[in-house]
Amino acid sequence: MVPRMLALLGFANAVAVVALWLHGGGLHDEPLTSLGRLTGLLGAYLSLVELLVLARGPRTSAWHRWAGHAVLWLLIAHTVLITTGYARSDDSGLLAQARRLIEEFPGVITATAGLAILIGVVIASALRRRLRYETWYFIHLYTYLAIVLAFSHQLATGTEFVGDSVARTYWYALYGVTLAAIVWRYARARPLRVERVVDAGPGVVNIELAGRLRARPGQFFRWRFLTRGRWFEAHPFSLSATPDGHGARITVKGVGDHSRGLRDLRPGTRVLADGPFGGFTRAARRRPRAALIAGGAGITPIRALLEEMPGDLVVVYRAPRAEDVILRDELDALAAARGFSVHYVVGGDRDGLLALVPDIAERDVYVCGPPEMVDAMRARLRAAGVRRIVTERFAL
C-alpha cells in the first residue's frame, strides 16, 4: 500500500515538473533548447527520487540501477540538446557554443563537474564486483556532491528558477524534503550496547545487544560499532532472533576484516542500528505451506523467521562444510518444538536441493544466502512453478 502511494506521489510530482516547464514557456523557445530544459528538469527530479527512495533503505534493486542510468542519460541529453539548441539560435559551431556556455553562464562549469562525477559513479557501479565494497561505497557517496553541483547550476542558470517564483518555490521544496529525508535517515539510528559476544562455531559469533529495537523477523539493520577503527563503517547484518523489547541478537560469520574483528567487541560498546530494512519477512497473503532455503550465513534471518512463521514448514540448509553449519542446536530445538523438518546439505551441488521438497510448487519459498546462490535458486524455483519467492541476497 505504502509503496503504491509513494509511486503515485512520485508520478504526480513528475507531472508537476512538466506542468511547471509548460508554464515557464514549454516549447516556446528554440525547440531543442526547450527540450533540453525539460530533460534537465526530469533528470534533476529523478535524482531526488533516487535519494528519497535510498533514504528509506539500502537498495540493490533493478529499479535503483534503472533510475541511475536514466538520470545519467537525461542529463547527457540535457547537455547535448541545450548546446545544440543554443548553437542553432546563435548560428555557431557546437564546440564554440560549448565554450561560450562554460565561460559565460554561471553554474555550467559546476554542472559539468557534477555530470562527470555521475558518469564516474555509474561506471563504478558497473564494476561493483571488481571493486572493494568500501571503494564502491565511497565513490557512490559522490552522488551527493553531483546533486549539490547540479542544484547550484539550476539556481544560477535554470530559466524555471530564475524567472518563475512558483517553480522556484516548488523546486526549493523538493530539495528541502529530500535533504530532510536524508538527515532523518541518519538521525533515527537507534543506540544500543553490546551485552555479550558468544562463540557460535568456527569463525562465527552471536552478538547480543541491549536496547529497544523494533523490527519484523527476517529484517536487517546496518550496524555501526562505535569503537576506534570501526565507527566510520556500517555493515548490514540480519537479526538472528526476534527482538524482545529489551534487546536483539545478530549472528556474524567472519569473512573479512570487519566481520572477523567483531569477535573482539567488549561488552558495553555503543552501537548505532540504522533500519530496519528489507522485505525478507512473512508474506502478507501467504500459502499455508512454506519452504525456507538457506546458503551459509543466510540461515540467520531464517532462524528469526522460524520463530513466528505458522503453517507447514520445511527448511533446507546448505553449507560448504560441516563446520560451516551455524545455529544448528537452535534450529533443531525449534524444529522439534514446532514440528517441522530441517534438511542439512553439506557440499554437493544446488540441483539436488529442490528434490528434498517434492511439493515445492505448492509452497511459498524463502531463499537467503550469497547472491549467486540466491539468483540461481530463484531461476530454478521459477522453472519448478513456484509462484511466491521471497529473497535476501547477502551482499549489497
Ligand SMILES: Cc1cc2nc3c(=O)[nH]c(=O)nc-3n(C[C@H](O)[C@H](O)[C@H](O)COP(=O)(O)OP(=O)(O)OC[C@H]3O[C@@H](n4cnc5c(N)ncnc54)[C@H](O)[C@@H]3O)c2cc1C
Ligand atoms: C542484507 C544483508 C544481510 C546480511 N546479514 C548477515 C548476517 O546476518 N550474518 C552474516 O554473517 N553476514 C551477513 N551479511 C553479510 C555481511 O554484511 C558481510 O559479510 C560483511 O559486511 C563483510 O564485511 P567484511 O569487511 O568483514 O568483509 P569484506 O571482505 O570487506 O567484504 C565481503 C563482502 O561483503 C560485502 N560488504 C562488505 N562491507 C559491506 C558493507 N559495509 N555493507 C554491505 N556489504 C558489505 C561486500 O559484498 C563484500 O564483497 C549480510 C549482508 C546483507 C547485504
